[in-house]
Amino acid sequence: MSTFHGVIVPMVTPFKRDSAQSINFCAADQLIEKLIGSGVSGIFIFGSNGEFHLCSHEERIRFTKHVVQKVGGRLPVYVGTGACSTNEACNLSREAEALGADALSVVNPYFTQISDSEIVRYYERVAASVKIPIILYNIPKSTGMNLSAEVVSKIAPIENIKGIKDSSGNVENLAGYIEAAYGNDMDVLVGSDGKISKGYAMGATGAIAGTANLITDVVVGLFSALESGKTESAKMLQAEIEPLRDILHKGSTPAVLKRSLELAGIPVGPAREPVSDLSGFLDASIMSMLDHYGIEHI
Template sequence: MFEGIITPIVTPFHRDTEESLNIDAMKNLVDHLIDKGVSGIFPLGSNGEFHVINNEEKMQFTKEVITHVNKRVPVYVGTGACSTKETIELSKKAEELGADVLSVITPYFIRPSEDELITHYTSVAESVKLPILLYNIPKNTRINISKRVLKELAKIDNIQGIKDSSGDIDNLAGYIEIAKGTQLKVLVGSDSKILAGYQLGATGAIAGTSNLITEILVGLDAAYRAGDLSKAEQLQQEIEELRSVLKLGTVPVILKRSVELAGIAEVGPARGPVREPNSETDQRIKAMLSYYQI
């Protein structure tokens, strides 16, 4: 675990009044990703719209994903919430359902102190036996896990990884330095920084773009591990065509529409208030898919 390309899957919804979970589409997406060689499936991340899914739906979706993956690859389940109490409740339930790893985002909306953050993560870790992956995404939470906090949390046996989506290569390098000599693994959470992160010592990446251009991401990982830096650099650059189009809408609506138009799975819309792309944006998406020959 904690290596290779892990896909934070989009959560498929029906185009009905309830924007209900589409389990069949999830199965199609998961099968496609595993067939393409991803190293893990990650439901209920940022691209999975965890922030607009209620807890009953979260556990229903988690159960369905774990059952369908059926141990083919590890399943990383996002269980973070604003309160320690709710995070512990979700983490325990995900553990009972058979998750392999728990991904715990920092609390958001509020800004806990460093000591409060250490207490939060310590309490969550003590409540379960599963490995825990810390999730750092300061552009969304306004909290950046400091080196001091990470040093303290790395002392806890089942805190075994951190995903850094800061986009700051110096921040990532700091985490990798702290991880040396510990059980902690560092995963890249910014798709544009995967190769740079690998060169610093990151062991894998949680890459939203792998929902669509899976072969490029898996190929980048394989090329680097095989020592083919030139190919890895080329594949890293190939991601930029998709990233330029993702900016045309609110996360993750463009990615979901791309997955649909590529014929991978009918993942449906993002939940409101996020709107579906208009016809002009659809044409931009189709041009991007043509670039990748999808």
């Protein structure tokens, strides 16, 4: 039985258009209800799309408390608690657990290039600080370091390490994780939305899919088709993610995704500075993309 399964959404953190770009809790509630209503398997806050690296410790705690209370046990809430500092990661993890998080996503330290043994020690310390499950998060384009399958095989036996999200986009890397997870109580989750079908065929149990913030029905439908063995339907739905993916790279993460949600009527606001506000810049292209999906826009 998988601990992590289905479509988990790395939810954007809504901000207001005020001088502080403060968190918009009302918009968060609107997005949460949309996601739950579309049948997602979990909500993950403070991932890359959640701009964890641009939020203060206090904001992360306050927003975690709000989301957990709003979701109210209707589905699991996962919280990103990784940090450059082991102590900070442990402190955030303990606080998120105390607030009711169902599991944690922990990215490896970034900026500083550390050794494999230091990565293992980092995860040992964070795992020991809490009792709830932990998902390792591999995103080498942002951390500057790829978690090797060899390192993952050393971390996998830790009792509450229950999953790994791979956003490398490298299928061989994903295969290495699936092999490392074999025999351990550990799930492998696809973090590259263009490879959900391929990852599922290899043995991944789910996807943490940023595109599901907007085209939730498409991504949930894709996973349902994969599980039902509806090959042609899955092929069509996998391809149907591409019009959104094609436009996301035209701005820094998650500016285009947030503007798309905003034009679709969910006022998640801009990405936080230093990422530029895209208001107006790509609107025509975004609205054309929304039209493709039949999503009403303002």
